[in-house]
Amino acid sequence: MSWIAAIIVGAIIGLIAEKVMKSDMGLLMNIVIGIIGSSLGRWLFGDILGIGSAYAAGSFNFAGLLFGVLGAAVLIVILRSLNIMKK
Numbered sequence: 001m002s003w004i005a006a007i008i009v010g011a012i013i014g015l016i017a018e019k020v021m022k023s024d025m026g027l028l029m030n031i032v033i034g035i036i037g038s039s040l041g042r043w044l045f046g047d048i049l050g051i052g053s054a055y056a057a058g059s060f061n062f063a064g065l066l067f068g069v070l071g072a073a074v075l076i077v078i079l080r081s082l083n084i085m086k087k
Helices: 002-021 027-048 052-056 062-081
Strands: none
Touching: 002 027, 002 062, 027 052, 027 062, 052 062
């Protein structure tokens, strides 16, 4: 059951990051970007920068969505810089 929640929350995070970063992705890419971006947000903001509430990244609450979207936005910037993703 937790993988269904990961897909739903990943889709929400990916959709928000898509709108913020003004990119054009499909539903499957939104889910992938949302899930990987949440993990990146938890690692970058929680483990590296030591922001305690970043460990909630990927969960369905305000802090989880916020750090998930920030991580997904960082991932989109990285993918754009590597010319893997278009604007």
